[in-house]
Structure formats: structure tokens, C-alpha cells
Amino acid sequence: xxxxxxxxxxxxxxxxxxxxxxxxxxxxxxxxxxxxxxxxxxxxxxxxxxxxxxxxxxxxxxxxxxxxxxxxxxxxxxxxxxxxxxxxxxxxxxxxxxxxxxxxxxxxxxxxxxxxxxxxxxxxxxxxxxxxxxxxxxxxx
Numbered sequence: 001x002x003x004x005x006x007x008x009x010x011x012x013x014x015x016x017x018x019x020x021x022x023x024x025x026x027x028x029x030x031x032x033x034x035x036x037x038x039x040x041x042x043x044x045x046x047x048x049x050x051x052x053x054x055x056x057x058x059x060x061x062x063x064x065x066x067x068x069x070x071x072x073x074x075x076x077x078x079x080x081x082x083x084x085x086x087x088x089x090x091x092x093x094x095x096x097x098x099x100x101x102x103x104x105x106x107x108x109x110x111x112x113x114x115x116x117x118x119x120x121x122x123x124x125x126x127x128x129x130x131x132x133x134x135x136x137x138x139x140x141x
Contacts, residue, residue, distance in 0.1 A: 002060040002110065003029050003058035008095060009066055011036070013033060014034055016095060033072070061080065062103055064100055065092070094119075096126070098121050098124065098125030
């Protein structure tokens with residue numbers, strides 16, 4: 001079974017976790033950790049280290065981060081590397097709700113093909129609302 005860890009600045013990870021639980025249902029293989037403004041990076045890394053330690057026996061560890069290159073993302077990469085867990089981990093930045101739902105709907109291990117699908121789903125979830133043009137507005141030509 002895979003274990004999913006959501007990491008973010010502020011409370012984004014908590015909000016995504018709660019929304020996912022509402023939409024998907026039971027998500028006992030998902031954990032989250034928020035780097036809050038009042039929290040030092042060392043404390044965040046300590047908490048993330050404990051979280052990774054608690055899921056290290058999973059078949060696969062999937063980390064979803066809000067921002068590529070941000071402290072939550074780089075902390076996850078560093079800690080997974082230090083623990084020798086990078087080979088069985090996938091780390092994706094640009095967290096949104098379609099992304100985590102895509103990860104959850106994949107029952108088997110996530111490979112390169114699935115990563116591309118997950119990223120595509122996440123991108124497709126970003127759209128601008130367009131006011132529909134009524135057909136008779138174009139009839140004036």
C-alpha cells in the first residue's frame with residue numbers, strides 16, 4: 001500500500017486533506033504537515049522526519065507539496081534521501097485537489113506513466129470560467 005504525505009506552507013495541506021476526506025471518504029493512508037508562520041523550519045523538519053519514519057514501511061511514499069523548491073518540498077526530498085527512501089518515493093509539487101484525487105484513484109504503485117497522468121489531471125483542473133456566448137449574438141454578422 002502507498003502512503004501519501006501532503007506538505008505545504010500555511011494551512012493549505014490541512015485544507016486539501018479535509019476537502020479530500022469530504023469528497024473521497026476514508027483516507028487513512030494520507031497524512032499532512034503544515035509549515036505555519038509561527039513554526040521554525042527546524043521544528044517542521046523534526047515533525048516531517050517523524051511522519052516519514054511512521055510510513056517508511058509502506059510500499060511507496062508519495063509526497064505532494066504546494067511549491068517546488070519551497071521549504072516543505074526541499075525538506076521532504078532531503079529527509080527521504082537521508083533515510084534511503086527516495087527510490088520508493090514520488091515527490092510532486094503544485095498541489096491541488098485534482099492532483100491528490102488522481103493519486104488516490106490509482107490503486108497500484110505509481111510509476112512514470114502515472115506521474116504524467118497525475119500532473120495532467122492537476123493541470124486540467126485549472127481553468128478560467130468563460131461566459132457562454134449566446135448563439136444569436138453571432139447572428140448579427
